[in-house]
Amino acid sequence: MRNSNRLEARLATLFTTRARRRLLGALLLCASVLPATARADAATLDVAYDTLPVSLDIHEQLTVGVLRLAHLVFDPLVRWDRHLGLEPRLATSWERLDDTTLRLHLRRGVHFHSGNPFTARDVAWTVARLKRSPDFKAIFAPIVDVTVVDDATIDLHTRSPFPLLLNLATYIFPLDSRFYSGQLPAGAGDRQGQDKAAIVKGGDTFASRHMSGTGPFEVTRFQPGARIELTRFPGYWDHASPGNVEHLSGGDR
Numbered sequence: 001m002r003n004s005n006r007l008e009a010r011l012a013t014l015f016t017t018r019a020r021r022r023l024l025g026a027l028l029l030c031a032s033v034l035p036a037t038a039r040a041d042a043a044t045l046d047v048a049y050d051t052l053p054v055s056l057d058i059h060e061q062l063t064v065g066v067l068r069l070a071h072l073v074f075d076p077l078v079r080w081d082r083h084l085g086l087e088p089r090l091a092t093s094w095e096r097l098d099d100t101t102l103r104l105h106l107r108r109g110v111h112f113h114s115g116n117p118f119t120a121r122d123v124a125w126t127v128a129r130l131k132r133s134p135d136f137k138a139i140f141a142p143i144v145d146v147t148v149v150d151d152a153t154i155d156l157h158t159r160s161p162f163p164l165l166l167n168l169a170t171y172i173f174p175l176d177s178r179f180y181s182g183q184l185p186a187g188a189g190d191r192q193g194q195d196k197a198a199i200v201k202g203g204d205t206f207a208s209r210h211m212s213g214t215g216p217f218e219v220t221r222f223q224p225g226a227r228i229e230l231t232r233f234p235g236y237w238d239h240a241s242p243g244n245v246e247h248l249s250g251g252d253r
Contacts, residue, residue, distance in 0.1 A: 047250040054224045057207040058173060059199055062135040072230060072248070073113075074173035074213035077104060077123070078166065086166060090118065090174060090214065099161040104169070106152045110237045112176040114212040120154040125177035127156070133199050139171065176212035216241075217248060227251035 051065045058070045070076075077091040091104040110118040124146040130136045131143070142162045147155040156165060184194045184206055196206040211219050216236045221229035230248040 043244070043246040045245045045248050047248065049250040052225050052228060052251050054202070055208040056211045056219060056222060057199065057205065058175075059129055059133040059136060060201055060208060062139075069228075070173045070213075071215070072217045073211050073215045073219060074175070075110075075215050077106075077169040077172045077174070079170055086170070090123075091169065094166065094169075097155065100158045102156045102165045102169075103149070104154050104156070106154065107237065108152050110214050111235055112179065112212045112214055113218050113233055113235075114176055114179045116176050116178045116212070118174060118176075118214055119151040120148045121151075122174045122177045123154050123172065124148050125181075126172060126175045129175065129197060129199070130172070134201060136171070139168065142168070174214065179210075179212040180207060216243065221249075223251070227253070 049065065049068075051063070053063075053065045053069050055061070055066075056069070058066050058074065060066075071079075075089045077089060078086045078094075079089050081087045088107075090107050090110065092107050094102060094104045097103050104123075106118070106120055106123070112118060112122075127140065127143060127146050130140045142158045142165070143156055144159045145157040147157065149155060156169075158165060180197050182196050184191050184196060186192055191204065191206070194206065198205045198207070200208070209222070214237065216233055216238070217230035218233050219228065220231045221227065228250055232243070232246045
């Protein structure tokens with residue numbers, strides 16, 4: 001119990017200081033390319049990044065660059081707004097069923113870039129993967145089980161009361177479970193037979209080079225740590241935020 005209390009104290013500090021600053025920094029970048037209404041006629045934006053991601057796997061490492069990328073290519077269940085409140089994204093509403101269970105109702109009609117439909121199974125699969133990630137597993141330790149109620153409803157369970165569970169949902173960017181499942185086929189060289197969901201820090205994996213999210217942009221070109229180019233996803237679900245940027249790029253030309 002003492003260790004559990006210490007973990008909760010560390011997590012509370014994480015969410016109220018460093019993590020919130022990281023998320024707000026990422027959201028500020030996204031706000032510049034995802035306005036509620038178009039501010040100009042420009043269609044291309046070249047961004048000066050302080051650090052470019054070295055991998056497309058958003059579970060490989062926890063950095064500001066990865067969070068920026070996650071908000072562009074994926075969507076979180078909920079996110080911080082400019083007033084430090086939480087607003088719905090892929091989760092449209094939520095309620096506490098008891099002291100250790102949070103139920104989230106998910107947005108219907110959303111598709112990943114691959115064309116696969118977004119469902120509660122993708123959320124459960126993503127949480128399970130986060131709990132295997134070296135950089136995220138300590139943060140997600142309070143979640144001990146995930147129940148898929150139906151395609152648009154999911155329950156998150158903790159071992160003991162955990163008041164920061166909804167805050168934790170800001171780190172859940174659902175991955176396309178069908179896209180990232182299975183093994184690499186023949187012709188993949190040394191990676192043949194590798195699990196597509198493998199997380200290898202600094203490694204050459206399927207997830208480090210391929211992405212399928214629900215976000216407003218798709219990655220069209222990527223050179224680890226040097227160059228990234230993204231194009232607006234025409235099937236993006238959030239029609240209330242059309243934006244005015246069609247192409248986004250950063251790094252060396």
